Amino acid sequence: MSAFPCNSLTEASASWLGSSLVSVRQLSPGGLRLLLSVSSEMKQLVRLHGGDARLQHRVLSNVFYEASTRTSCSFQAAMLRLGGRVVCVDAAHSSAKKGETLADTLRCLECYADVSVLRHPVTGAVGEAAGATVKPVLNAGDGTGEHPSQALLDVFTMEDELAARGGLRGKTVVLLGDLKHGRTVHSLAKLLARSGIEDVRLRFCSPTQLPMPQEVRDEVAEFGLPMEDFTDLKEAVAGADVLYVTRVQKERFESEALYDEVKDLYIVDKAIMDVSPETMVVMHPLPRVNEIATEVDADPRAAYFRQMENGMFVRMALLALVLGKSGV
Amino acid sequence: MSAFPCNSLTEASASWLGSSLVSVRQLSPGGLRLLLSVSSEMKQLVRLHGGDARLQHRVLSNVFYEASTRTSCSFQAAMLRLGGRVVCVDAAHSSAKKGETLADTLRCLECYADVSVLRHPVTGAVGEAAGATVKPVLNAGDGTGEHPSQALLDVFTMEDELAARGGLRGKTVVLLGDLKHGRTVHSLAKLLARSGIEDVRLRFCSPTQLPMPQEVRDEVAEFGLPMEDFTDLKEAVAGADVLYVTRVQKERFESEALYDEVKDLYIVDKAIMDVSPETMVVMHPLPRVNEIATEVDADPRAAYFRQMENGMFVRMALLALVLGKSGV
Amino acid sequence: MSAFPCNSLTEASASWLGSSLVSVRQLSPGGLRLLLSVSSEMKQLVRLHGGDARLQHRVLSNVFYEASTRTSCSFQAAMLRLGGRVVCVDAAHSSAKKGETLADTLRCLECYADVSVLRHPVTGAVGEAAGATVKPVLNAGDGTGEHPSQALLDVFTMEDELAARGGLRGKTVVLLGDLKHGRTVHSLAKLLARSGIEDVRLRFCSPTQLPMPQEVRDEVAEFGLPMEDFTDLKEAVAGADVLYVTRVQKERFESEALYDEVKDLYIVDKAIMDVSPETMVVMHPLPRVNEIATEVDADPRAAYFRQMENGMFVRMALLALVLGKSGV
Numbered sequence: 001m002s003a004f005p006c007n008s009l010t011e012a013s014a015s016w017l018g019s020s021l022v023s024v025r026q027l028s029p030g031g032l033r034l035l036l037s038v039s040s041e042m043k044q045l046v047r048l049h050g051g052d053a054r055l056q057h058r059v060l061s062n063v064f065y066e067a068s069t070r071t072s073c074s075f076q077a078a079m080l081r082l083g084g085r086v087v088c089v090d091a092a093h094s095s096a097k098k099g100e101t102l103a104d105t106l107r108c109l110e111c112y113a114d115v116s117v118l119r120h121p122v123t124g125a126v127g128e129a130a131g132a133t134v135k136p137v138l139n140a141g142d143g144t145g146e147h148p149s150q151a152l153l154d155v156f157t158m159e160d161e162l163a164a165r166g167g168l169r170g171k172t173v174v175l176l177g178d179l180k181h182g183r184t185v186h187s188l189a190k191l192l193a194r195s196g197i198e199d200v201r202l203r204f205c206s207p208t209q210l211p212m213p214q215e216v217r218d219e220v221a222e223f224g225l226p227m228e229d230f231t232d233l234k235e236a237v238a239g240a241d242v243l244y245v246t247r248v249q250k251e252r253f254e255s256e257a258l259y260d261e262v263k264d265l266y267i268v269d270k271a272i273m274d275v276s277p278e279t280m281v282v283m284h285p286l287p288r289v290n291e292i293a294t295e296v297d298a299d300p301r302a303a304y305f306r307q308m309e310n311g312m313f314v315r316m317a318l319l320a321l322v323l324g325k326s327g328v
Numbered sequence: 329m330s331a332f333p334c335n336s337l338t339e340a341s342a343s344w345l346g347s348s349l350v351s352v353r354q355l356s357p358g359g360l361r362l363l364l365s366v367s368s369e370m371k372q373l374v375r376l377h378g379g380d381a382r383l384q385h386r387v388l389s390n391v392f393y394e395a396s397t398r399t400s401c402s403f404q405a406a407m408l409r410l411g412g413r414v415v416c417v418d419a420a421h422s423s424a425k426k427g428e429t430l431a432d433t434l435r436c437l438e439c440y441a442d443v444s445v446l447r448h449p450v451t452g453a454v455g456e457a458a459g460a461t462v463k464p465v466l467n468a469g470d471g472t473g474e475h476p477s478q479a480l481l482d483v484f485t486m487e488d489e490l491a492a493r494g495g496l497r498g499k500t501v502v503l504l505g506d507l508k509h510g511r512t513v514h515s516l517a518k519l520l521a522r523s524g525i526e527d528v529r530l531r532f533c534s535p536t537q538l539p540m541p542q543e544v545r546d547e548v549a550e551f552g553l554p555m556e557d558f559t560d561l562k563e564a565v566a567g568a569d570v571l572y573v574t575r576v577q578k579e580r581f582e583s584e585a586l587y588d589e590v591k592d593l594y595i596v597d598k599a600i601m602d603v604s605p606e607t608m609v610v611m612h613p614l615p616r617v618n619e620i621a622t623e624v625d626a627d628p629r630a631a632y633f634r635q636m637e638n639g640m641f642v643r644m645a646l647l648a649l650v651l652g653k654s655g656v
Numbered sequence: 657m658s659a660f661p662c663n664s665l666t667e668a669s670a671s672w673l674g675s676s677l678v679s680v681r682q683l684s685p686g687g688l689r690l691l692l693s694v695s696s697e698m699k700q701l702v703r704l705h706g707g708d709a710r711l712q713h714r715v716l717s718n719v720f721y722e723a724s725t726r727t728s729c730s731f732q733a734a735m736l737r738l739g740g741r742v743v744c745v746d747a748a749h750s751s752a753k754k755g756e757t758l759a760d761t762l763r764c765l766e767c768y769a770d771v772s773v774l775r776h777p778v779t780g781a782v783g784e785a786a787g788a789t790v791k792p793v794l795n796a797g798d799g800t801g802e803h804p805s806q807a808l809l810d811v812f813t814m815e816d817e818l819a820a821r822g823g824l825r826g827k828t829v830v831l832l833g834d835l836k837h838g839r840t841v842h843s844l845a846k847l848l849a850r851s852g853i854e855d856v857r858l859r860f861c862s863p864t865q866l867p868m869p870q871e872v873r874d875e876v877a878e879f880g881l882p883m884e885d886f887t888d889l890k891e892a893v894a895g896a897d898v899l900y901v902t903r904v905q906k907e908r909f910e911s912e913a914l915y916d917e918v919k920d921l922y923i924v925d926k927a928i929m930d931v932s933p934e935t936m937v938v939m940h941p942l943p944r945v946n947e948i949a950t951e952v953d954a955d956p957r958a959a960y961f962r963q964m965e966n967g968m969f970v971r972m973a974l975l976a977l978v979l980g981k982s983g984v
Contacts, residue, residue, distance in 0.1 A: 050385030050442070057706030059733050070436055073415045077387050077440035080413035085736035087729045088416075088744075098903075100943035108726055108942060111965035112733035114706070247426075286436060287428035309439035378713030378770070398764055401743045405715050405768035408741035416744075575754075614764060615756035637767035 016321035020130035029196025051081030061113035078315035103132035177246035344649035348458035357524025379409030389441035406643035431460035505574035672977035676786035685852025707737030717769035734971035759788035833902035
């Protein structure tokens with residue numbers, strides 16, 4: 001797996017080609033800028049023609065060691081819309097059961113495929129697998145580790161939704177919910193930090209028991225982004241440009257009592273929207289349970305289903321870039 | 329979801345475009361006529377070329393909340409033969425488990441796909457989902473509710489098998505088996521009733537404990553089709569044009585005793601075929617257990633495997649129509 | 657299902673067309689030669705272009721009654737790289753549960769597809785299914801019976817790896833491991849016997865408790881190949897051209913004691929490679945557990961991942977031949 005320490009789009013294009021994507025830490029500002037730009041082209045392509053045939057005769061091996069309908073479907077659809085083909089591996093039933101290592105499994109699968117997408121419950125497993133293979137491996141989530149394509153689609157959505165106002169530059173992003181356990185918000189904060197997009201301000205709004213971890217704060221601080229903590233949602237949204245809502249996941253809590261205490265603390269509903277800025281973008285990685293009321297869905301600021309769609313465009317861009325078919 | 333209250337083929341074509349298909353009740357005679365005609369074209373297309381590329385760059389999301397190999401494969405093959413792509417969602421493992429509503433799941437999936445096929449164990453669930461989405465949803469069976477593509481392929485098969493004799497018009501159709509519980513025969517009776525095909529006569533042949541429900545009879549009566557009840561199979565097939573056999577499904581019975589009493593009551597075997605009209609078409613939605621003896625398979629009147637194949641042609645037509653690529 | 661008793665490539669091509677492949681016993685030397693030659697072309701095709709569109713509008717029904725990631729993915733990728741489409745049937749959830757026979761299930765699936773691949777836990781089941789269908793069925797493993805595409809890819813790999821030295825003709829092949837229970841080595845020995853490739857010598861190296869069965873020896877003897885038995889691995893590899901390693905499968909043993917006794921008896925590691933001929937090809941059907949040390953992977957003689965890749969080329973050739981698109 002290679003890093004992407006590039007500053008020009010041409011360099012960035014060359015550094016994507018054939019590379020695995022394991023962590024947002026691999027991304028340089030130039031590499032990210034290229035990805036966002038190709039993602040925009042993919043959005044146009046799907047709007048105009050549904051897709052094209054640039055990846056014809058290419059095969060994606062979609063390997064999920066734990067179920068993730070959304071991410072799996074998004075990568076599948078991304079490959080298919082570029083004319084490629086997909087072989088899905090329900091890895092729960094794979095040869096792992098026969099005592100095979102993950103590295104061997106991935107080396108076998110790359111015999112058939114040109115690129116692999118891998119989801120695995122163990123943190124670091126995807127990096128290990130990517131180290132054993134010749135062809136690119138894209139991390140679709142490894143345990144409490146990383147989920148880089150999610151962070152990428154989140155940043156793309158912010159840039160896209162804020163396009164008329166000059167993009168993310170100089171904007172304020174609120175991360176809301178269980179910030180202690182949320183893999184998504186950790187990756188997103190780290191990616192925003194190293195994005196090269198200037199003057200982004202972060203607000204962390206969470207129950208006091210579930211703060212953004214120090215390790216993430218340290219990494220953000222390294223890149224100089226201002227951070228502020230909130231417990232009151234109304235205060236947090238005042239003057240905000242993006243509200244990124246996350247689900248409080250029961251399975252992450254040690255005690256049922258603590259879960260019950262915090263689960264309904266932040267509900268984004270019409271009342272909250274009424275006191276929020278008129279241009280504030282509301283995002284959510286989905287699925288949601290009740291943390292965003294369905295009455296908000298019709299609000300033009302509710303961007304979460306568009307965000308979901310953007311996931312496909314960003315994954316189309318990823319596949320095109322690592323397979324050398326981005327057109328750049 | 330829109331209804332199809334149209335009388336000309338052009339109107340019908342316009343009304344299929346972008347519409348969900350939840351119930352046979354949506355169908356007008358014109359809409360049905362168009363579907364049957366496009367299905368015939370699809371049959372020719374597959375015979376001559378295997379398929380074409382009219383749905384290239386289009387993606388179908390195939391969402392099954394309960395297993396149904398046949399229906400799932402039939403829709404998949406239909407999409408693939410028209411050049412489209414399929415993303416299969418094993419919904420048993422989906423985000424529903426994370427507390428997401430069906431409406432949210434479908435709204436997410438339509439972010440990647442152009443059309444969804446949905447099978448769900450709860451009656452009415454597909455209609456509800458179709459109400460939440462922008463893109464077409466095709467009902468592939470919802471509990472004890474509807475399974476409209478099955479009813480459509482049944483009518484197509486009857487018209488096709490009887491083509492040399494002028495089609496279904498003026499013909500007598502026997503529905504055989506457990507008519508009380510069978511979703512298939514209910515939908516079929518309702519569709520024949522509103523088909524606009526003239527002078528179709530229905531015969532219901534079932535154990536006295538398992539009659540066709542009054543609700544279905546009332547709906548058929550509304551359209552004026554004559555109905556007659558039988559318990560003796562030999563009497564029922566006398567002069568019949570179509571014999572539609574169904575499986576007695578053990579899981580629908582409250583008592584094992586009642587099941588044992590009726591399960592082998594009607595076996596279509598060589599002896600029955602010998603006393604049946606020479607041109608009588610034998611159909612079955614499959615899978616069969618023992619209600620049609622395998623010795624009947626070689627009889628030219630045995631149309632059930634052709635019926636299975638017709639399922640693909642009818643689903644090709646459905647997909648082409650709702651995606652505006654029927655050529656009409 | 658037809659046999660392939662042909663001697664010219666034209667005859668062989670005609671005999672593959674539309675045929676099922678149930679057993680290596682169906683293969684004639686001419687039929688095998690053609691398969692190997694088309695497999696080589698497929699290897700070139702993938703190297704140069706990734707694939708082509710010769711099977712466009714053709715559909716493969718991939719039916720697995722037991723999980724086999726590798727074989728399933730290999731057949732899928734083979735079909736996709738030739739422009740065909742795949743419908744995957746997770747047969748564990750199929751209508752078999754509703755009491756349907758395997759023959760009926762396959763007859764239904766061939767209504768949608770042009771060719772089926774079938775894996776089934778019961779010996780002989782694939783032959784039975786192939787007898788009931790009109791379209792070709794390819795055996796992807798039936799219980800302790802046959803797995804012909806594995807034997808074919810093994811022979812292709814030997815010919816390919818030994819190409820610079822004149823191919824398999826006159827070479828010595830060591831089969832290593834649990835030769836009593838291994839379906840793979842049984843099929844491979846039988847195929848080598850009837851391959852028409854001259855002067856191949858077989859060495860069987862196994863624990864004395866797990867010898868190659870008499871039935872296989874008899875079949876090999878019929879074709880006149882010399883066989884020799886070994887228990888010492890170092891002796892077996894002396895002067896050998898191919899070392900075919902297999903996994904000792906715990907589930908095949910009646911007593912844990914016997915398994916523990918033999919499981920680590922033969923480990924192919926650097927020490928073994930150091931005393932082996934410089935040109936000896938090391939093969940393994942994979943997955944491996946510990947019978948080949950990972951330190952051997954970087955040795956140029958280690959051919960097992962190339963063997964895995966060859967599986968796709970051979971299956972591309974199989975699909976092209978039975979569907980009449982081999983170009984011969």
